[in-house]
Amino acid sequence: MKVKLICATTTDGYIARHSTEITTWTKDLPLFKQQTMNKTVIMGSNTYNTLESELRGRNVVVVTRKDNPKTIIQDIAKKESECFIAGGGRTNSRFAAYITDVYLTPHPILFGKGIRLFYDKTIKAKTKLVKAIPVPKTDGLFQYHFIVIK
Numbered sequence: 082m083k084v085k086l087i088c089a090t091t092t093d094g095y096i097a098r099h100s101t102e103i104t105t106w107t108k109d110l111p112l113f114k115q116q117t118m119n120k121t122v123i124m125g126s127n128t129y130n131t132l133e134s135e136l137r138g139r140n141v142v143v144v145t146r147k148d149n150p151k152t153i154i155q156d157i158a159k160k161e162s163e164c165f166i167a168g169g170g171r172t173n174s175r176f177a178a179y180i181t182d183v184y185l186t187p188h189p190i191l192f193g194k195g196i197r198l199f200y201d202k203t204i205k206a207k208t209k210l211v212k213a214i215p216v217p218k219t220d221g222l223f224q225y226h227f228i229v230i231k
């Protein structure tokens with residue numbers, strides 16, 4: 082089962098200025114849409130509340146603190162061979178142990194403070210860069226695909 086973390090970051094490693102920020106600074110939404118279409122996308126309740134429109138064509142699983150990440154991953158694995166984790170920082174942390182791949186798009190902006198990619202618990206492992214994917218219609222942005230070597 083592939084569990085793919087997908088996220089846009091700032092150059093200093095933040096994913097949002099605060100928990101309720103509506104993300105307007107990212108340039109990789111069309112690529113995110115293409116990669117996640119017809120897939121299951123797991124996100125935290127804060128992230129879900131910031132969405133301005135539904136993620137059409139995706140099976141969105143919104144998690145709260147009551148949900149058990151292991152059970153969620155096991156249930157998805159019964160039917161699918163991959164799923165995406167799409168934030169925010171708390172949710173990325175809660176699912177950290179299951180992440181097999183990381184898709185990161187660093188953006189040319191710095192926040193100085195805010196929501197980090199992982200709130201607390203993170204992956205302690207090496208990663209290997211698999212591919213740098215050009216983000217269409219941007220001025221040289223790339224999405225970096227890493228695999229986690231456990």
Ligand SMILES: NC(=O)c1ccc[n+]([C@@H]2O[C@H](COP(=O)([O-])OP(=O)(O)OC[C@H]3O[C@@H](n4cnc5c(N)ncnc54)[C@H](OP(=O)(O)O)[C@@H]3O)[C@@H](O)[C@H]2O)c1
Pocket residue numbers: 087088089090095096097098099100101102103104107124125126127128129131144145146147167168169170171172173196200
């Ligand atoms: N740049 C990007 O690509 C990107 C991607 C995704 C998200 N984001 C941004 O990330 C931000 C949200 O991140 P986030 O980390 O605040 O939220 P989040 O991970 O989206 O959601 C918070 C999660 O943590 C739980 N939680 C809250 N307080 C908790 C506590 N004290 N103990 C245990 N669990 C707790 C929540 O459960 P309850 O529902 O029970 O409170 C929920 O499951 C938004 O601004 C969003 O736009 C950016």
